[in-house]
Each structure stands twice: as structure tokens, then as C-alpha cells.
Amino acid sequence: MIEQPARVEQFQQEIDAMQLRDPAVTRERNLLRLGGILMVVGIVVAAGAYVLDRSANVNSGQAQQLDALSLGLLGVVITIVGGAMFLRYSLGQFLRFWLARLSYEQQAAADRLSGGPTPAPNPAAAPPKVAPAIKR
Amino acid sequence: MTPGVAPMLELRGVRAAYDSIDVLHGIDLVVPAGQVIALLGPNGAGKTTTLKVASGLHPAAAGDVFIAGRRVNGARADELACRGLCLVPEGRGVFPNLTVRENLWVMTYAGRSRSEIEEAAYARFPVLAERRTQQAGTLSGGEQQMLAMARGLATDPALLILDELSMGLAPLVVEQLYGLVAEVAAEGVSILVVEQFARVVLGVASRAAVMVAGHIVHEGLPAEIEATLSESYLGAGETEH
Numbered sequence: 001m002i003e004q005p006a007r008v009e010q011f012q013q014e015i016d017a018m019q020l021r022d023p024a025v026t027r028e029r030n031l032l033r034l035g036g037i038l039m040v041v042g043i044v045v046a047a048g049a050y051v052l053d054r055s056a057n058v059n060s061g062q063a064q065q066l067d068a069l070s071l072g073l074l075g076v077v078i079t080i081v082g083g084a085m086f087l088r089y090s091l092g093q094f095l096r097f098w099l100a101r102l103s104y105e106q107q108a109a110a111d112r113l114s115g116g117p118t119p120a121p122n123p124a125a126a127p128p129k130v131a132p133a134i135k136r
Numbered sequence: 137m138t139p140g141v142a143p144m145l146e147l148r149g150v151r152a153a154y155d156s157i158d159v160l161h162g163i164d165l166v167v168p169a170g171q172v173i174a175l176l177g178p179n180g181a182g183k184t185t186t187l188k189v190a191s192g193l194h195p196a197a198a199g200d201v202f203i204a205g206r207r208v209n210g211a212r213a214d215e216l217a218c219r220g221l222c223l224v225p226e227g228r229g230v231f232p233n234l235t236v237r238e239n240l241w242v243m244t245y246a247g248r249s250r251s252e253i254e255e256a257a258y259a260r261f262p263v264l265a266e267r268r269t270q271q272a273g274t275l276s277g278g279e280q281q282m283l284a285m286a287r288g289l290a291t292d293p294a295l296l297i298l299d300e301l302s303m304g305l306a307p308l309v310v311e312q313l314y315g316l317v318a319e320v321a322a323e324g325v326s327i328l329v330v331e332q333f334a335r336v337v338l339g340v341a342s343r344a345a346v347m348v349a350g351h352i353v354h355e356g357l358p359a360e361i362e363a364t365l366s367e368s369y370l371g372a373g374e375t376e377h
Contacts, residue, residue, distance in 0.1 A: 110273030
């Protein structure tokens with residue numbers, strides 16, 4: 001018998017209202033990859049700008065160098081944006097891992113210490129329908 | 137199962153893996169509304185992975201996960217938690233360097249105020265009220281498990297998932313905790329519990345399943361499962377804990 005039909009119904013409604021994403025597409029991982037790709041693309045563009053600049057001749061001269069300058073700056077900007085994205089999302093992953101690791105190590109340390117002093121027993125009598133005090 | 141009410145949790149042909157290592161090989165499991173389902177099995181059977189898949193912590197490589205009748209493959213664990221699915225993890229998962237009340241405050245993500253959460257927790261576990269300013273890491277194992285359960289129950293879960301409630305605890309404490317589980321179940325909360333203390337958990341379960349090597353090998357009423365435990369995974373004559 002279900003004693004909380006309203007809670008069950010509410011749970012069903014809330015689950016129904018959830019916005020689910022495609023599990024195959026994780027936004028964060030894609031942005032991390034995009035950041036890495038942009039870094040490489042930026043460097044390639046900047047290198048291309050250098051080649052363009054060095055290939056300028058007497059006739060195309062100044063105009064081509066200006067194009068190369070613009071292209072070089074664009075490459076640098078793309079690299080910086082890509083690097084920032086890569087750093088942002090790789091750091092996010094690392095910090096989550098670090099937090100989980102920290103939590104685990106603290107738990108392990110607490111477990112090691114659990115053989116230490118026993119907390120004072122609960123002097124209060126447990127009322128009905130509630131948990132009794134647990135001794136170590 | 138209650139007629140007309142979708143199961144709170146249903147796994148259909150769920151497979152899961154860690155990198156290239158397959159752990160679950162097509163799990164079918166149903167947790168009807170208002171019932172306690174026990175998932176038993178030896179170490180390495182895939183019980184915890186099953187719970188992780190059910191709670192959104194680990195992706196299913198294949199198969200379907202239904203919660204309250206809706207397919208939720210790919211749903212984030214925090215989204216499911218905010219809506220009423222609560223996992224009490226193996227090892228309790230309390231923050232040892234935070235006080236008891238600070239550990240409870242962590243559960244305000246679900247929208248309830250600190251005072252409401254504390255009130256609900258202390259009403260069910262009075263011992264925690266006495267320890268409210270004590271660091272959680274200095275509590276006894278049973279009290280830490282109570283704190284973990286109190287945190288889960290403070291959010292008014294519709295589906296409670298308990299992983300190895302008995303880990304590292306004395307049998308007497310385990311029995312007390314399962315008494316609490318029975319009380320929670322009597323209030324209508326659906327519960328999926330993974331346990332190695334087979335005898336204790338079968339006393340509160342509506343149905344049970346036995347997992348071995350990523351497969352569910354037996355499923356049925358607790359009395360039926362108890363009779364097959366030794367054949368299933370413990371070895372003859374070793375069903376007692």
C-alpha cells in the first residue's frame with residue numbers, strides 16, 4: 001500500500017517535466033575539444049599569416065602585408081580563445097576530481113580515527129518511532 | 137505492485153562498463169511504488185554499479201532506465217536528486233570535517249530551509265541533535281550512517297537507494313538501522329537497498345534479487361531468495377552472517 005500517493009504523483013510529474021539531454025553529447029566535453037581545436041587552428045592561421053607576409057612581392061607588397069597582419073592577429077585571438085576554453089573546462093574536470101579525492105581521503109582518515117575515543121553515549125531515552133542511540 | 141502506478145524505478149536490459157570492462161550484462165529490475173527491493177550479491181557482482189546507473193551517476197551503455205514511468209537515460213544525477221531520488225552511498229559519504237548540522241545543511245539544494253531539514257532529521261534521529269555541533273568524522277560508524285540517512289530523508293525522497301548500509305558496522309547496529317528502514321518503508325517511500333547482510337535485509341524487503349557477475353540470477357520473494365542464497369553465491373551452508 002502506498003501511504004504517500006501525493007508524493008508519488010508529484011515525483012512522477014517532476015520526472016515528466018525534466019529536460020533530458022542526449023547522453024551521447026556532453027556539452028562540457030565538446031567545449032573542451034573545441035577549445036583544443038581552436039588552439040591548433042589559431043596557430044595554423046598565424047603560421048599561414050607569416051607565410052603570406054614573407055611571400056609579399058613588390059607589386060602586392062603593402063596590401064598583402066596588411067592582410068597577413070590581420071590574419072596573424074586573428075590567429076592569435078583564436079589561439080587565446082581556444083586556450084581559455086581548454087583551460088576552463090580541463091580545470092573544471094580536474095577540480096571536480098580533486099574535490100572527490102579530498103572527500104575520499106578525509107573519509108578514509110576519519111575511518112582510521114574511528115578506533116579512537118568513543119563519543120559520549122546518549123543519555124536521553126529514545127521516544128517511540130525514532131532511532132535509538134547507537135553505541136560504537 | 138500497486139495497480140495503476142508506474143514502478144518508481146525500472147531497469148530494462150541495462151548494460152554498463154568502466155572503459156572496456158563490462159560490468160553489467162543486461163540487468164532487469166523493478167522497484168514498485170511503496171516497496172522495498174533488496175539487491176544481494178557477492179563483491180564485484182555489479183550491485184553498486186547498478187545503483188550508480190539507476191541514480192544517474194554512471195551512464196548505461198545499453199538498455200533503458202525508467203523512473204516513475206519515464207525513460208531517463210542521460211539524466212544528470214543532481215537533477216534526479218532534486219526531484220526526489222536519493223542515494224545514500226557506500227561508505228556513508230558524510231563530510232568528516234563538517235559538523236553534523238553542516239552536513240545536514242548540504243541538503244538545502246532541494247529547496248527546504250536549514251531549520252526544516254534539521255527539524256526533520258532530529259525528529260527521526262534524536263542522537264544527531266545531541267551531536268549537532270560535533271564533527272561528523274568523530275561520530276561512531278552507526279551515527280555516521282544515521283547522519284547519511286538523515287540527510288537523504290531530509291529531502292522527502294520518493295525513491296531511496298541505499299548502498300551497503302551495514303558496511304563496517306556491528307550486527308546489532310545493522311539491525312537497528314534496518315528497523316529504521318522498515319519505518320521509512322512503512323511511510324510509503326520506495327526503497328532499493330544493496331546489501332551483503334542478506335538475512336537482515338530480507339527481513340524488511342518486499343522482494344529481492346541476487347546478482348552474480350553482472351547478471352541477476354534469482355529474483356523473488358525474500359523467503360524464496362533466502363532458500364537459494366547458498367546456491368547463488370555464498371556457497372553451501374554459508375547463508376548466515
